[in-house]
Amino acid sequence: MTRRVDHLPLPPPDARVDQTVCQYCTTGCGYTVYTWPIGRSGGPKPAQNAFGADFTRPQPAQAGVVYTEAMHSVALQDGRAVHVAVVPAADSPINRKRDHSSRGGTQARATFAADRPTRARLTTPLLRIGDTLQPIPWDEAINLLAAVVGGVRARFGSDALTAKAFDHGGGGGGFENNFAIGRLLFDDLEMRYVAIHNRPAYNSEVWGSRDRGVHELHYTAEDARLCDTLVLWGANPYETASAFYTSHMLPNFTGETAVEKRAAFDDGEAIAPLRLVVIDPRATASLEIARRIDRARTLHLRPNPGTDYVLADAIARVVYERRWHDAGMIERRSADGTFDDYATKSLRRGTALDGVLADATRITGVPRAQIEQAAAWMAEPKPGGARRRTLTLYEKGLIWNYKNYDTIAAAVQLAVLAGNIGRPGTGCGRQGGHQEGYVRPPYPGERPPPNVDQYLIDGKGKLFWVIGTNPYRSTPRAQAYRKRIHARTQALTTALGRAGESATRRADAIVDALAEGDGLFMVVNELYLTATAADAHLVLPAAGWGEADLTSINCNSRLLRLYPAFVDPPGEAKPDWWIMARVARAMGFDGYGWKTAEDVFRAGGESFPDNRVDAVAAEALPAETYAGVTYAELRERGQQGIQTPVRRDPKTGALVGTTRRYSARFGSSDGLFHWYGSDPWPGYPPQIQKYLEGARAKAHPFWLTTGRNQFLWQTGYHDRHQPAKLDAVPLPYIELNPADAERLKLGGGDLVEVFNDEGNAAFQVRVLDSTPPGQIFALQYHPKGTANALTSAYTDPKTTIPWYKATRVGLRKLAGELPTTASLLPANRF
Amino acid sequence: MPDLDRRTWIKLTGLAGAALASKPGVGVASPPIARLAELKPGRPVPFSYPDAASPCWLMRLGAPTAGGIGPDGDVVAYSALCTHQGCPVAVEDGRFICPCHYSQFDPARGGQCYQGVASTPLPRVQLEVRDGAIVATGMDGLVWGRVDDGPLGGGR
Known part of the structure; x- marks a missing residue:
């Protein structure tokens, strides 16, 4: 069990203070680090501690200093032991009001110490x-x-x-x-x-977007506060980008951002709380929380595995048929002739709507009414006629899907078709798993x-x-x-x-x-x-x-x-x-004389294209351009940072960040959007089709999909050393629908072996209705096993990106039982 | 909340007036919170410990759990302040859920956060049965918003 404490030392007023950013997920929450010598802790009165906070009384909920048990440890600084407190920053525009996740909240304990579990770190070659x-x-x-x-x-x-x-x-x-x-x-x-x-080749996971002229990171967190409709496509931010969800999406859903919308929207434009569309085989936590608040403003589409691009193209066809598309943008900002290709192959303009939707429903399993409703929620003009503002965020459920290239292209084209790019509250980009650099x-x-x-x-x-x-x-x-x-x-x-x-x-x-x-x-x-x-x-x-x-x-x-x-x-x-x-240097290569990290940072910065350009030309800069930025500049800016691409004003030389991209020009060399026509649905690839026929079909009756648990960052390299996390997730697990569990006489906590031709792995069972009967969700990685033992070797021939997110499996119960520390309460019930 | 809790104590025990005279704090037993015999599954009891600003929940789970007290080993109590940002958690369907960011905690698993954004379990209240009444005697884990479970402002 987890060791608890009943006291935390306070940083004294002269404690060293460093502003930093969480090391874990894509959200990039701001954190403040206080370090001070053992024996020199501060006191509870505001003048006695570096927080300047009054600990003679309890901190107020959601407003006070956040300093919890897992946010303190003792580690070495310049060879001597110091107290380390890693707490959510007070002034971050990302994790507002000291919001944080279960991952970031434990970073103090992820530091190395010879007397804590992190003693397992490598210390010599x-x-x-x-x-x-x-x-x-x-x-x-x-x-x-x-x-x-x-x-x-x-x-x-x-x-x-x-x-x-x-x-x-x-x-x-x-x-x-x-x-x-x-x-x-x-x-x-x-x-x-x-x-x-995380993949077997050197590629972009989003060539399907970049080839269109849209870098996947073009929106800003504010867009999640301003959008009328948020589409989460194969993305579950509550568990994988937690503070992005709780600090930005949730306040929009509850209507708390109405004032910001009023300021950002056009005069007279309708303002309403967020509608949420979740496209995912799984009823995710991100969906269930919204359902708890107001189910009527949520829509859940569950396409058959691998069919998402067919679904995206069908929704786009409805948008086009209903004339909700942005004809002006298409006319002015498309590369010559490419829209026709898209309209012919992706929208299937030559086939009647009924036929297109009948095909889409047959392939994707999504009812026509849901396809039409999704189109309306994404693109139907608002009361008063203003264009709806829809932000689409996708992640591994879409990226690691079948036919990666066509799938990503279909999602971004659906957004651009409806004019959902370059305006506040719009965009179509990846949520991200990790941060970039x-x-x-x-x-x-x-x-x-x-x-x-x-x-x-x-x-x-x-x-x-x-x-x-x-x-x-x-x-x-x-x-x-x-x-x-x-x-x-x-x-x-x-x-x-x-x-x-x-x-x-x-x-x-x-x-x-x-x-x-x-x-x-x-x-x-x-x-x-x-x-x-x-x-x-x-x-x-x-x-x-x-x-x-x-x-x-x-x-x-x-x-x-x-x-x-x-x-x-x-x-x-x-x-x-x-x-x-x-x-x-040992091999005799030149150009590696760096003395400090900043030397490398600057050398990298200078390798970007010239960024002494105006705002329009900056649309073509690589998304991460930062030439001209120094560590001193970043220290000065602290938690406010600067949004890349950074340009240097040609006249003044001042550094200028970029809030949002593509309002005037796309990122392609000609500044235009390059439409793409999807492949016809080809059926499943041989690596999967083999499980759908004959004896193999009988032996592998389940679809398997995979994903993350919010307590474990990636493979759990640090988190395996955090006892509270191992208590909650002691073993790799699967989520099994109650109907399947009853039929197979399996209960929560039972151990099963999941198998197919690729491999085998043992999992603990969690009985949950997050996936429909016939589909199993497995935790992708755990210190004690990996669901990737079971994934196929299929990769998209256009990108060499794997289809991690679905395969077919069988399962059998392992005899006996193991006692477990894990709660077996349903983690998808809010 | 503190007034409500004090009334709850009085209602449940009829003893509170005298017991509240001593200075509250960890290590000092609380006034009786509830009669063991009257505590029923599905009927959680709010109280405060170690002082009036620290709301807690006492509950009978109906099934034995590690560290549970009473003849069936199923009586437990936890701090009611979410370990994420200090909002009071609600009891719903046998679990705790925070209305601010939806972290959930399992009372049958030591207050484990099994879903959500909190990074520590709920602090667990140590309980004893004295003359048929349940009293709180200590707190295993730091109550949110404090740097010490002892008397407020006491420091160390």
């Missing part, structure tokens, strides 16, 4: 000597890695070098680390076989990019560099993948030991051994010894959030802020930019 990982100094690790990378490249070529690296912002990521990784892997090593942290030289590979998972499974590649990601949990068809990577890394270990492992010419011996058989040298940069890292030959300890300076943007506002270091990294851990630069 580790080298597999013989068959055991043993601590070694940095010089030895860097020299070996430089020699092996150089030796493999010289002997087998750049295509023998493979990697899987994060490209995100927030904890561990950010502009600094991303730039250093990209420069070494792309510019100097010319590596094509590189994959991004991308600046890299161009990827040297082709498009669509190669599937690096398959390349490694096929025995190709000699060296695999994994940077801040855990593909043993996160990649599709993870069970088959990790067995193969394990076998290949073990083959090298075995080969090295065959004639006695050389201590004096280890790098040469490794390269020689790689010439025969299908051995693979694996190096991992990590915070912890993850399942993947445990199979590596070389493990490099990375410094994380709060241990090294970094910068990132969030997704809901592109808000650039500084995340400063305030505690010491564990032992010898170093930021990834430092590791990459050391390896690069």
Whole structure:
């Protein structure tokens, strides 16, 4: 059980104060960090503590200082123990009024300490000597890695070098680390076989939007406060972007933002509380909360797995048929001839509406009335005739769907058709999972990019560099993948030991051994010894959030802020930019003389296109452009930050942020919107269709979809060390509809094995009506297992993006039972 | 809320006047909150502990739970202030739910936050039965909005 406390030390008035941003989800809540020496705590009167708050009486609900048990710990700063309080910032425009999530609220306890669970952090480089990982100094690790990378490249070529690296912002990521990784892997090593942290290739998840001229991050958090209709498409922000939901969407739904609407809307324009459309097979928490408040203003569409683009195109057809589309925008802002292609293939203009909707209902399973209602809620003019303001936010349910390219394109085109872009309260972008912070030289590979998972499974590649990601949990068809990577890394270990492992010419011996058989040298940069890292030959300890300076943007506002270091990294851990630069210098590459994180930040900034442009030209800038911004500027701006793309006023040189994009021009090179005609529905791909026929259909009677639980950030690399979270989510679990549970005689807390041809995994059962009968929801990742054991190897041929979100499975009850700490109350009942 | 609670005590116990004379605080037993025999599942009882500004819920679950008191081991009590931002939680369908941001807590699992944005369980009130009446004797976990469960302003 969770250890509780009955007292929290207060920061004294002279405590060190750092403004920072949460390391976890896309929302990017502002946090304030107070650090002060042991033995120097403050007192309860306002003048006695750094909060300036009166703790002689209880803080007022929703208005007072938020300082809870999980927001305090003791960690090392400049070698001595200090109190650390990480509390929601008072002045953040993102998490207003000190709002926060269950993730951000525990960051103090995620700091490293030798006497807390985070003692599991890596503190030195580790080298597999013989068959055991043993601590070694940095010089030895860097020299070996430089020699092996150089030796493999010289002997087998750049295509023998493979990697899987994060490209995100927030904890561990950010502009600094991303730039250093990209420069070494792309510019100097010319590596094509590189994959991004959560997928098997180097690609955009939203080429379907970017190719139209719409970068996915073009809206601002304020738009969620102003919209008339919010569409959550495969996105569940209450659990995955919590404060975005509670600080911005919920006040709109309850009508609290009416005054802001009055100020932002045109004169006489109708104002009403939010309508919410949720398109998701699952009745999510984000939907159920709104239903509790006012069910009549919610609409839930549950398309059959993989059919979302057919649904989007059908809704768009209704919009077009009813003449709710923005004819002026289409006329003025479309690339020549492209709208006809869209109207012919996506809207199916040549077929009568009845036929189009009958087809859509047959394919998607969504009743015609719901398709028509969704179209009306998204695009029907408001009373008085003003154009409705609809904001569509999508995330992994849409991105990791079947036919990624067509699906994303269909969603953004539906929005633009109805004129829902570039105005307050509109947009169609991704909610985001993590934060961003991308600046890299161009990827040297082709498009669509190669599937690096398959390349490694096929025995190709000699060296695999994994940077801040855990593909043993996160990649599709993870069970088959990790067995193969394990076998290949073990083959090298075995080969090295065959004639006695050389201590004096280890790098040469490794390269020689790689010439025969299908051995693979694996190096991992990590915070912890993850399942993947445990199979590596070389493990490099990375410094994380709060241990090294970094910068990132969030997704809901592109808000650039500084995340400063305030505690010491564990032992010898170093930021990834430092590791990459050391390896690069050891290999003789130039341009890695950075002394500080800010040196890397500025070098990355200068690699963007010239941003000394006016506001209209800035529409074409990359979304994350920040050239000209310094750490001093960011310190000055604190929680207010600056919204990218940042431009420098051509006359004054002043930095100017961007609130919202595409009001005058799209992001394409010609500034126009490039329409795309969807593929006809092709049926399911062979990887899934095989489960729908014959004996396999009988053995795999369920659709499986996956998602997150709000207490666990990603694979739970930090959260597995937070007892309260493990009490609540002790095991991977599935949500099973009560009708299925009754039929199979399964109850809450029972253990089942879920299986298909791809793999197997054990889960705890939660009986919930969140998914319809015949569909199972599984937690995607957990420290004790992964639903990706079951996902198929299908990727969209246009993008190499997997379809993580649906496959077919069977299940069987495991004999006996395990006692559980988890509540079995229905988590979808509000 | 404090006045209501005081009336509740008086109504339930008829003893409150004398007991309230002592200075409230953790470690000081509360006045009797309810007669054990009269506490029924589905009928939670509001009270305050360790002082009038700290509302709590006492309830009988109808099934034994770890740390529950009484002959059936099913009597528990928790702070009623949500550990997210301090709003008073409601009791609905056998669980606690916060009306501000909808965090939910399970009284049968030590006040575990099983859904929502709170990052700690509800503080649990330590209970004893004295002469057939339930009294609060301590608080396991920090009540929201405070830095000490002891007397307010006491510091350490």
